[in-house]
Amino acid sequence: MEYIDLRSDTVTWPTPAMREAMAATPVGDDVYGEDPTINRLEALAAERFGKAAGLFVASGTMGNVVSILATCQRGDEIITGNSSHIFLNEAGNPAVLGGVHTWPVPVEADGTLSLDAIEAAIRADDQHYPRTRLVCLENTHASSGGQPLPLSYVDAVGELCRKHDLALHIDGARIFNAAVATGVDVARLSQAATSVTFCLSKGLCAPVGSVIVGDEAFIQQARRIRKALGGGMRQAGIVAAAGIVALDEMTSRLAEDHANACRLAKGLATIPAIEINVGAVKTNILYFNLRDDAPRSPAELADELKTDGILIKGAYHQRRFRLVTHFWIKSSHVDLVVDRMRSLLE
Ligand SMILES: Cc1ncc(COP(=O)(O)O)c(C=O)c1O
Known part of the structure; x- marks a missing residue:
């Protein structure tokens, strides 16, 4: 991809x-x-x-x-x-x-x-x-x-x-x-x-x-x-x-996507501007909220990430984002996304 x-x-x-x-x-x-x-x-x-x-x-x-x-x-x-x-x-x-x-x-x-x-x-x-x-x-x-x-x-x-x-x-x-x-x-x-x-x-x-x-x-x-x-x-x-x-x-490998979603959630939870319930992540979908005092708006965050080749989807008015892991998201991508989000939000 x-x-x-x-x-x-x-x-x-x-x-x-x-x-x-x-x-x-x-x-x-x-x-x-x-x-x-x-x-x-x-x-x-x-x-x-x-x-x-x-x-x-x-x-x-x-x-x-x-x-x-x-x-x-x-x-x-x-x-x-x-x-x-x-x-x-x-x-x-x-x-x-x-x-x-x-x-x-x-x-x-x-x-x-x-x-x-x-x-x-x-x-x-x-x-x-x-x-x-x-x-x-x-x-x-x-x-x-x-x-x-x-x-x-x-x-x-x-x-x-x-x-x-x-x-x-x-x-x-x-x-x-x-x-x-x-x-x-x-x-x-x-x-x-x-x-x-x-x-x-x-x-x-x-x-x-x-x-x-x-x-x-x-x-x-x-x-x-x-x-x-x-x-x-x-x-x-x-x-x-x-x-x-x-x-x-493809059905037997889905555990890998769930593990990546869990790791992604845990990584995002270490970023102070992000609110996320890590325990709620059970499969390949996670939601997080951007706190009101985050240094970037939801639209700015999505735009900057896109410039770096990372696409995320959000309901900007609710400051809410959904991320979904899948076959084309590898464990190294998870690290990269967490690092990039941290640098944009800290
Ligand atoms: C839970 C659920 N049901 C049904 C659908 C509909 O699937 P399709 O986009 O193939 O019509 C979706 C699509 O994302 C979905 O998430």
Whole structure:
């Protein structure tokens, strides 16, 4: 990478092994079910997650909305976190595309929605209300700093959903990070879910794509919805090939990104102008605040770092920054970033 790019793990470039696989892989018409590489990726994903079937989609956003639309009818309601990606950052797509209403409940500091809050949001069967149909969790929970949801919590939400005859979707954009952080494999972490979307294109470095997994009937419906959204991609095996490398080679190394995020947080905590909760850093995402008396403004800090080849992303009005580690951020980069920040802020 030309920059030390800490803005997100979505910025990751494909690895050399991915580029080779993409050049060599056999392809076919996936809408006819004839792309051998996509078929292989979908089967591999289903097997990894202990589900019956998988569906390759263009993005995490598409995976979430396809899952929601394959589960809900017009007039149904989903329960999700008020700082979830689905609620904040997916263009209101359940309402825009499906006439599906959203009830946002508060997200706790650890990325969970309290069981009481979920239960309180479940509607009574009454003509005045939308019908509650689906609960959506996010694992890891990105905007609370990449918090991995504990297995016991996910299971408890699954139990609650079964009790109320609701489906459970997991936005698992970074569920492999959650698996590494909790020491529980993705199949077990997803056991309670009726559907899961995970991203190949974030920390796993593939250039494009996500996969939805679930049971056969659900995936059949999801395939129909994907087509309706214009997401039938023909010879997309050329990108799915990178997804196979992502699953085969990139999931087991994520601990390195978590260790780098932790080291970065510890280094930043030694800079007096920075406020950071090191203990909250569990995976590859960290947040910090710039104190009011810092010698540079948030915009000045970001601009000066950019001049040095370091990219960071912030909400300047809140003096808040998010840094994300990934395959292209090496341990030596962490030292360099901490040193440069110290020299700008002391
Ligand atoms: C938690 C979470 N879910 C879903 C998405 C959407 O993924 P995509 O950008 O591939 O649409 C993101 C993207 O950053 C995310 O962080």
